[in-house]
Amino acid sequence: MTRTQNPPGQPEQVAGNGILHRRLFLTGGAAMAGAAGMGLMTARPASAQLPLEVPEWMKAPGAAMSGYGTPSPHEEHVQRSFNSLPGTIGSGVSRTPHERLEGIITPNALHFERHHNGIPDIDPGRHRLVIHGLVERPLMFDLESLSRYPLVSRIQFLECSGNGRANDAAEPPQLALSEIHGLVSCSDWTGVPLSVLLDEAGVAPEARWIVAEGADAAAMTRSVPMAKALDDAIVAIYQNGERLMPGNGYPMRLFLPGYEGNMSIKWLRRIEVTAEPMMTREETSKYTDLLPDGRALQFTFQMGVKSVITSPSGGLEMQAPGLYQISGIAWSGAGRIRRVEVSADGGQSWAEAALTDPVLPISLTRFRMPWRWNGGPAVLQSRAVDETGAVQPTRAALHARLGTQFNYHHNAIQSWLVAADGTVSNVYA
Amino acid sequence: MTRTQNPPGQPEQVAGNGILHRRLFLTGGAAMAGAAGMGLMTARPASAQLPLEVPEWMKAPGAAMSGYGTPSPHEEHVQRSFNSLPGTIGSGVSRTPHERLEGIITPNALHFERHHNGIPDIDPGRHRLVIHGLVERPLMFDLESLSRYPLVSRIQFLECSGNGRANDAAEPPQLALSEIHGLVSCSDWTGVPLSVLLDEAGVAPEARWIVAEGADAAAMTRSVPMAKALDDAIVAIYQNGERLMPGNGYPMRLFLPGYEGNMSIKWLRRIEVTAEPMMTREETSKYTDLLPDGRALQFTFQMGVKSVITSPSGGLEMQAPGLYQISGIAWSGAGRIRRVEVSADGGQSWAEAALTDPVLPISLTRFRMPWRWNGGPAVLQSRAVDETGAVQPTRAALHARLGTQFNYHHNAIQSWLVAADGTVSNVYA
Numbered sequence: 125m126t127r128t129q130n131p132p133g134q135p136e137q138v139a140g141n142g143i144l145h146r147r148l149f150l151t152g153g154a155a156m157a158g159a160a161g162m163g164l165m166t167a168r169p170a171s172a173q174l175p176l177e178v179p180e181w182m183k184a185p186g187a188a189m190s191g192y193g194t195p196s197p198h199e200e201h202v203q204r205s206f207n208s209l210p211g212t213i214g215s216g217v218s219r220t221p222h223e224r225l226e227g228i229i230t231p232n233a234l235h236f237e238r239h240h241n242g243i244p245d246i247d248p249g250r251h252r253l254v255i256h257g258l259v260e261r262p263l264m265f266d267l268e269s270l271s272r273y274p275l276v277s278r279i280q281f282l283e284c285s286g287n288g289r290a291n292d293a294a295e296p297p298q299l300a301l302s303e304i305h306g307l308v309s310c311s312d313w314t315g316v317p318l319s320v321l322l323d324e325a326g327v328a329p330e331a332r333w334i335v336a337e338g339a340d341a342a343a344m345t346r347s348v349p350m351a352k353a354l355d356d357a358i359v360a361i362y363q364n365g366e367r368l369m370p371g372n373g374y375p376m377r378l379f380l381p382g383y384e385g386n387m388s389i390k391w392l393r394r395i396e397v398t399a400e401p402m403m404t405r406e407e408t409s410k411y412t413d414l415l416p417d418g419r420a421l422q423f424t425f426q427m428g429v430k431s432v433i434t435s436p437s438g439g440l441e442m443q444a445p446g447l448y449q450i451s452g453i454a455w456s457g458a459g460r461i462r463r464v465e466v467s468a469d470g471g472q473s474w475a476e477a478a479l480t481d482p483v484l485p486i487s488l489t490r491f492r493m494p495w496r497w498n499g500g501p502a503v504l505q506s507r508a509v510d511e512t513g514a515v516q517p518t519r520a521a522l523h524a525r526l527g528t529q530f531n532y533h534h535n536a537i538q539s540w541l542v543a544a545d546g547t548v549s550n551v552y553a
Numbered sequence: 554m555t556r557t558q559n560p561p562g563q564p565e566q567v568a569g570n571g572i573l574h575r576r577l578f579l580t581g582g583a584a585m586a587g588a589a590g591m592g593l594m595t596a597r598p599a600s601a602q603l604p605l606e607v608p609e610w611m612k613a614p615g616a617a618m619s620g621y622g623t624p625s626p627h628e629e630h631v632q633r634s635f636n637s638l639p640g641t642i643g644s645g646v647s648r649t650p651h652e653r654l655e656g657i658i659t660p661n662a663l664h665f666e667r668h669h670n671g672i673p674d675i676d677p678g679r680h681r682l683v684i685h686g687l688v689e690r691p692l693m694f695d696l697e698s699l700s701r702y703p704l705v706s707r708i709q710f711l712e713c714s715g716n717g718r719a720n721d722a723a724e725p726p727q728l729a730l731s732e733i734h735g736l737v738s739c740s741d742w743t744g745v746p747l748s749v750l751l752d753e754a755g756v757a758p759e760a761r762w763i764v765a766e767g768a769d770a771a772a773m774t775r776s777v778p779m780a781k782a783l784d785d786a787i788v789a790i791y792q793n794g795e796r797l798m799p800g801n802g803y804p805m806r807l808f809l810p811g812y813e814g815n816m817s818i819k820w821l822r823r824i825e826v827t828a829e830p831m832m833t834r835e836e837t838s839k840y841t842d843l844l845p846d847g848r849a850l851q852f853t854f855q856m857g858v859k860s861v862i863t864s865p866s867g868g869l870e871m872q873a874p875g876l877y878q879i880s881g882i883a884w885s886g887a888g889r890i891r892r893v894e895v896s897a898d899g900g901q902s903w904a905e906a907a908l909t910d911p912v913l914p915i916s917l918t919r920f921r922m923p924w925r926w927n928g929g930p931a932v933l934q935s936r937a938v939d940e941t942g943a944v945q946p947t948r949a950a951l952h953a954r955l956g957t958q959f960n961y962h963h964n965a966i967q968s969w970l971v972a973a974d975g976t977v978s979n980v981y982a
Contacts, residue, residue: 148703167750168693168698169690169691169693170685170691170692170693173683174683176683179675179676179679179680179768181769181770182768182769185643185670185770186670186671186672186674186769186770187671187673188642188645188671189633189635189645189646189666189672190633190647191633192624192632193663193666193799193800195621195795195798196677196798198676198677199795199796199803202796203620203621204618204620204621206618213615213616213617216617217618218619224795225791226704226706226743226791226794227706227742227743228741228794229658229708229740229741229793230794231660231793231795232624233621234621234794235622242614242616243615243616243618244610244611244615245615246610247608247610248625248627254599256603261598262599262600263596263598263599264597264599264602265596265597269597272877272878273878274878275655275878275880275921277655277656277657278910279658312656312657313656324596339611341613341615361655362655364656364659364793365654365656366624366660366663367624367625369622369623371618374628375627394605443701449703451704480706481707482708482911482913490706
């Protein structure tokens with residue numbers, strides 16, 4: 125990486141094509157204040173406008189309060205995107221519009237959903253969870269009895285293993301960020317440690333797996349290693365403080381931190397303790413990855429280290445050249461994000477971004493990077509490294525390893541081309 | 554504090570009336586698993602119920618996806634509570650139902666609101682923020698230009714300074730937790746550091762205050778010390794990832810971490826830089842605290858250290874005696890929570906609760922404590938200590954210091970009486 129010469133009094137350029145040192149954003153206002161002289165600022169002189177007009181909404185009492193709030197009508201465009209027409213029942217996905225969001229928490233109303241046969245309308249008073257199979261005491265729980273158990277809470281992401289696969293197409297699809305990478309969201313999950321329930325049931329010595337089944341019309345079923353079930357798995361009953369949304373498993377779901385989303389069985393109704401995995405449809409014909417030699421990867425549980433730049437991103441438009449804040453999210457199923465690097469020259473040079481506290485294990489982490497856009501073409505990329513040292517691969521490296529027939533665990537670096545006219549598009553670089 | 558003798562193989566009792574050592578909940582499943590023999594468990598034997606009935610919601614495809622989700626119809630009772638009838642316009646509050654929530658994040662739809670003249674219906678395309686007064690360059694921002702500035706995110710609470718004042722009544726009001734303490738909520742806030750905007754405007758050397766004005770029909774106006782404005786104040790434009798809710802200041806609000814909520818001016822339209830505070834209505838006749846000697850405390854900005862047990866709490870009902878998890882929230886305007894102690898005997902003995910990660914500065918912190926209820930009466934209390942060493946006072950100590958005429962900053966210890974029949978009520982103890 126070549127360090128560019130900086131004019132005196134200007135912020136330090138630390139990578140090609142205008143990437144500036146993250147310290148501009150690290151210390152809050154003190155360092156950022158210097159940005160006033162850098163062409164960042166887009167405020168207009170106000171003297172001519174004073175005193176301010178008093179708009180009509182200041183001239184009469186406003187609206188009354190509500191029991192459960194809704195966003196401004198002016199934000200109705202902030203919606204999840206679909207892979208099929210809204211209203212279509214059965215199998216499908218809806219995606220979190222990360223290009224319009226900030227921070228690390230995803231509102232429950234915008235959490236991605238993946239259904240295999242729609243959202244069941246479950247009566248929580250009749251729903252039951254049974255633990256049976258290789259146990260001493262088969263047990264049955266309803267929501268009320270489960271809610272009396274000790275709870276744990278963790279801010280963690282959930283990601284569909286198919287997230288990002290649009291970029292397997294031969295030509296880069298011209299889609300919004302969320303249409304490519306919107307199958308990841310992050311919440312404050314609260315639930316009962318599954319280990320407590322399994323201990324109460326009394327797991328037999330030969331038990332090595334559990335098989336979890338959902339109460340949807342697909343009876344979605346996956347096998348989970350006992351080691352994970354006893355480690356950090358929970359039966360989640362709250363999401364960002366309130367009860368789970370119907371599309372995310374109301375009234376209870378399995379939650380397996382860092383594992384591919386379809387294993388965190390929604391509408392959980394049955395856990396069978398077994399010696400072997402069940403080899404269900406969703407772990408044989410689906411959710412396996414075909415390799416170039418004709419074999420397939422099975423039980424690829426953990427989601428890899430990944431990041432995407434959310435702003436600017438595909439379909440958004442840049443305004444005039446000047447100082448910008450590149451903003452994005454990074455995550456890893458293996459633990460904490462250690463570092464995110466950003467490039468503005470298609471990966472020729474990189475510099476380290478500022479990570480926003482808190483940086484939590486198996487959580488979305490927000491990164492930010494100052495960038496001075498000179499008005500010319502630029503290819504923006506981000507590359508995450510997690511606490512195990514795993515590095516997010518390029519698309520070429522991922523394809524060299526897995527071929528082009530795999531469907532899941534697509535964690536390659538995303539490249540956005542900022543054109544001279546300010547439009548942003550998806551490119552392979 | 555007397556340490557009770559423990560039967561062999563039983564968890565350690567560390568304070569009177571059944572308070573157990575927090576380690577039972579600290580290490581997740583491993584330690585908790587031992588609880589199976591302690592009368593915690595409320596699951597029923599399941600053998601007779603197998604194979605499980607297939608409910609009707611598994612027999613046909615479920616509902617389709619939506620752009621913006623809504624909670625289950627079975628959770629419609631989880632609403633904010635009001636101090637006036639829903640639909641009443643003008644001044645009022647709505648409160649977060651913490652007795653029905655878990656974790657630390659408050660859903661935006663359930664964030665408390667305090668309006669002085671209703672919620673304005675603001676057109677974000679016409680809304681402007683002006684910075685003027687003792688500045689070199691008066692500036693004007695619209696939402697689009699402001700959104701281009703560098704952003705910061707922080708998970709922080711907001712609390713109305715009137716929160717808890719119901720407990721000033723001579724007799725303990727028999728209200729739900731949220732009706733007493735529901736004027737506090739916690740979100741992942743994202744916005745522009747106010748210091749950046751003030752620096753661009755060029756603050757004059759004699760400037761010591763700012764005066765912030767909202768675009769509601771009350772033109773809510775408060776003075777804020779310049780030191781706070783330049784420290785950690787932001788102009789917030791996102792709340793838990795999405796744009797602010799209308800009742801929380803859409804499209805932009807001031808956010809002053811740790812300060813009484815009314816100063817975080819919603820619908821922010823004007824910041825005047827001044828040498829002196831403005832002495833507005835909301836800092837003279839209101840939001841001051843009358844002392845016993847007839848003087849009043851003014852500019853009591855920072856919210857004190859406080860905690861409340863959310864479960865069990867007033868109006869809820871305990872089931873049979875046995876092992877329970879006491880759960881609650883703690884917070885301080887001065888920084889991180891260092892410690893929360895819990896008592897089951899009205900403050901005669903205390904033991905330290907388990908704090909759930911993350912423990913963030915100026916954020917709600919979730920605490921949990923194992924408690925074996927023997928079926929007799931118990932007075933449950935929690936007492937928080939923050940990183941500055943400040944200790945949450947008893948009600949008697951608070952009244953000894955401030956008298957009984959003060960209206961704000963009521964951070965006294967909350968006492969819940971669990972009666973032998975399992976009902977939970979508000980008591981002064």
